[in-house]
Amino acid sequence: MKKWQCLVCDFVYDEAKGLPEEGIAPGTRWEDVPESWTCPDCGAAKSDFIMEEVA
Amino acid sequence: MTTATLNASDWRDGKRYLWLLGIAVMGLPIYSFLLFRWTGLGIFWWATPIVVYGLIPLFDRLIGEDEANPPDSAMAALAADRYYRYVVFAAIPLQYATFVWGTYMAVTGGLAWWEWTGLVVSVGMTSGLAINVGHELGHQTHPLERWLAKVALAPVMYGHFYTEHNRGHHVRVATFEDPASSRFGETFYEFLPRCVYGSITSAWQLEKKRLEKQGKSVWSIDNDNLQAWGITLALFGVMAIWLGPWALPFMILQGAIGGSLLEVVNYLEHYGLMRQKKADGNYERCQPHHSWNSNHLATNVFLYHLQRHSDHHAYPTRSFQTLRNFDGLPRLPSGYAGMILAAYLPPLWFRLMNPRVVAHFGGDMQLANIKPAIRQRVIAEYAASAA
Numbered sequence: 192m193k194k195w196q197c198l199v200c201d202f203v204y205d206e207a208k209g210l211p212e213e214g215i216a217p218g219t220r221w222e223d224v225p226e227s228w229t230c231p232d233c234g235a236a237k238s239d240f241i242m243e244e245v246a
Numbered sequence: 247m248t249t250a251t252l253n254a255s256d257w258r259d260g261k262r263y264l265w266l267l268g269i270a271v272m273g274l275p276i277y278s279f280l281l282f283r284w285t286g287l288g289i290f291w292w293a294t295p296i297v298v299y300g301l302i303p304l305f306d307r308l309i310g311e312d313e314a315n316p317p318d319s320a321m322a323a324l325a326a327d328r329y330y331r332y333v334v335f336a337a338i339p340l341q342y343a344t345f346v347w348g349t350y351m352a353v354t355g356g357l358a359w360w361e362w363t364g365l366v367v368s369v370g371m372t373s374g375l376a377i378n379v380g381h382e383l384g385h386q387t388h389p390l391e392r393w394l395a396k397v398a399l400a401p402v403m404y405g406h407f408y409t410e411h412n413r414g415h416h417v418r419v420a421t422f423e424d425p426a427s428s429r430f431g432e433t434f435y436e437f438l439p440r441c442v443y444g445s446i447t448s449a450w451q452l453e454k455k456r457l458e459k460q461g462k463s464v465w466s467i468d469n470d471n472l473q474a475w476g477i478t479l480a481l482f483g484v485m486a487i488w489l490g491p492w493a494l495p496f497m498i499l500q501g502a503i504g505g506s507l508l509e510v511v512n513y514l515e516h517y518g519l520m521r522q523k524k525a526d527g528n529y530e531r532c533q534p535h536h537s538w539n540s541n542h543l544a545t546n547v548f549l550y551h552l553q554r555h556s557d558h559h560a561y562p563t564r565s566f567q568t569l570r571n572f573d574g575l576p577r578l579p580s581g582y583a584g585m586i587l588a589a590y591l592p593p594l595w596f597r598l599m600n601p602r603v604v605a606h607f608g609g610d611m612q613l614a615n616i617k618p619a620i621r622q623r624v625i626a627e628y629a630a631s632a633a
Binding site for chain 2: 231
């Protein structure tokens with residue numbers, strides 16, 4: 192399970208947690224998040240996210 | 247829509263060369279000085295504010311609105327065209343030339359007080375316009391562009407904007423918690439100190455949290471605020487060593503004027519608009535109806551399409567040349583340049599804008615972002631008139 196961070200606002204998408212309130216189930220891998228999905232905080236595109244270092 | 251039937255190869259960006267005006271405007275105080283030398287007319291010390299507050303609103307009125315969007319098929323090529331990046335980069339050398347020349351002239355020019363005042367207002371306004379350059383660059387993801395954003399923000403002492411705008415304002419836009427979203431019934435003069443103080447403290451907290459997560463102190467060299475402010479300190483320090491201490495009041499005052507120009511634009515971008523809270527307590531996503539827009543061409547070409555603000559907030563990494571107009575967005579009655587003048591005169595601002603906010607919410611002002619002291623009264627007043 193990886194984490195992906197928004198380059199605009201630092202929002203973190205955590206694959207383990209998903210985003211249930213947006214219909215993305217826990218455990219959804221990044222590649223399975225829809226291409227049309229955008230950052231819930233600032234609206235940046237999926238392509239504006241980078242993988243975060245695994246702590 | 248005729249645009250939908252066009253092929254990308256048939257379409258030309260009509261504004262392609264107009265964007266060069268965004269560079270040219272950075273040198274206004276210098277051209278004005280040359281005109282003063284040529285004609286001997288003292289009015290030219292004030293030519294920059296006359297252009298920004300007078301000519302641009304006039305051109306907005308004469309030229310009117312440009313609602314055209316590039317066809318979807320042309321978007322990818324338009325976004326990838328490096329020309330548009332270089333147009334933004336090229337504004338920075340001229341911005342610095344104006345800043346350095348203006349400070350030199352203020353200290354050594356033997357100016358009369360009204361000439362000095364005209365100069366500090368003029369240089370301040372170009373510095374304020376440069377925040378828009380820093381804004382465009384700060385939204386890009388390339389490290390060079392992000393670094394140049396800090397450089398553009400240095401003469402105007404607005405380094406905190408680099409952090410606060412992306413990670414603060416874009417996240418909290420059109421909420422009560424955002425210092426840079428103005429509230430219904432709030433005058434520009436109430437908004438200005440609240441926004442500046444709130445933005446600086448927020449930028450500091452954002453960096454503190456980010457660095458703590460990495461196990462670093464807020465005083466780390468990696469602190470974006472300290473980096474950006476550091477460029478200002480170095481710049482002002484070098485100028486003061488070169489020109490003496492009298493450079494400092496000029497540089498600080500022009501920076502304050504530039505900052506206030508950015509904040510008056512902030513004031514009109516989201517006035518009264520508010521995102522609603524969902525059942526889970528989080529705010530709904532930022533949507534197109536959470537920003538005020540304008541398609542007035544003259545202001546748009548000087549501000550890199552900043553007035554197509556809804557699209558900017560919906561897609562913050564979208565480059566300026568690809569920002570689109572949409573039907574049904576909250577629209578300002580004039581371009582930003584004209585609306586700034588109204589914002590300086592609160593009774594006029596309220597008369598122009600309050601009815602628009604009320605109409606936007608269909609009279610249900612519980613949905614609006616209202617100054618707390620008058621919130622209950624405003625809600626009751628319009629509920630009564632709607633009933």
